[in-house]
Amino acid sequence: MALEHAILVSLDERDGSGYELARRFERSIGFFWAATHQQIYRTLKRMVGEGWVVGVDVAQDSRPDKRVYSVTNTGRVELRRWLAQPGEPSFLRDELAVKIRGAERADLPALLAEVERHRAAHAERLVVYLAIEERDFAGEVRGRARHQHLVLRGGIRAEQALVEWCDEVLTALREDPK
Amino acid sequence: MALEHAILVSLDERDGSGYELARRFERSIGFFWAATHQQIYRTLKRMVGEGWVVGVDVAQDSRPDKRVYSVTNTGRVELRRWLAQPGEPSFLRDELAVKIRGAERADLPALLAEVERHRAAHAERLVVYLAIEERDFAGEVRGRARHQHLVLRGGIRAEQALVEWCDEVLTALREDPK
DNA sequence: GTCCGCATGTAACTTGTTACATGATTTA
DNA sequence: TAAATCATGTAACAAGTTACATGCGGAC
DSSP: OHHHHHHHHHHHHSOEEHHHHHHHHHSSGGGTSOOOHHHHHHHHHHHHHHTSEEEEEEOOTTSOOEEEEEEOHHHHHHHHHHHHSOOOOOOOOOHHHHHHHTGGGSOHHHHHHHHHHHHHHHHHHHHHHHHHHHHHSOSOOOHHHHHHHHHHHHHHHHHHHHHHHHHHHHHHHHHOOO | OHHHHHHHHHHHHSOEEHHHHHHHHHSSGGGTSOOOHHHHHHHHHHHHHHTSEEEEEEOOTTSOOEEEEEEOHHHHHHHHHHHHSOOOOOOOOOHHHHHHHTGGGSOHHHHHHHHHHHHHHHHHHHHHHHHHHHHHSOSOOOHHHHHHHHHHHHHHHHHHHHHHHHHHHHHHHHHOOO
């Protein structure tokens, strides 16, 4: 399971509460490994049981208390073990592709509108990623920032490919809808 | 749930047994929506309950009997309903990205080897997809074949993007490993 | 006074994965 | 004679989703 390891990577960069982790999963890490707060809380609990992280309650004024987690030595050992272990290459699971395969049964204008929606969503994400790149990774970066940048580059390439694919589909289905 | 609908699309193209569906999911459909035979049998059972498909036992000689499923009118109505309904744009969930973000803690040569492995796997898939394209979709295609081709084009673009990303990562981490 | 952000959770359910189980026929 | 293909399933478990639940403080 990679969620545990994504959390280890994130907490190893900086300690944080479940809530803070959930926010990071909405922003950086989560661009390539999504997780909801429910999943995160549940997984943190298990990770405490495995001894990979420890949680410390921190009182705050004018805010609810929080429990800040940090990675233990056991956790770092596990992280290194996982990093050295081969994994499965990812592959795209795309509902839109299933819909396009079923295009014969579909209402063409509605399907085109759906492809346009997806195109817009991917283009929007691309803009977000490019903005992050310009803001955080302009010029030469090294160390941790470079690793983050390389991951972001993956997201940029993936979203570009998806936008271009949607365009190809739209062109093909619009120009000659037979 | 899209597995049900992927099965509807596939059975709507041609009737088939659970086993045959599992094979299709290994080849065409499954390039963009993977499913194991266990999932398929379980889902077919539920779809029979929902009245979307019916199964007919077919005796075969020198082979085990099989149950061939076909889509009912109810199933076709459901398929059209789903096709018209908006869905979530896909996004890439990549374990390798998590590993690259954790590169600080990793053994660099081992991580590079892992990226190379993934690069090779994506390049291999790309070759497979391009071979299918040349074999089945050379020249102008129309109708169902065109829809299949467009989906395959998505796979080609995705794998190309992943190969290029791996190359970018390898170059960055090799040339200046700080 | 209503909505947003912070903060943590439980419960129910759906999906996906892994292991186990059986058994005939064809191919190497 | 061993392995691969055809054919269907059960069971246990892991992971992901959706809905529900609570409550304070600050901003508008």
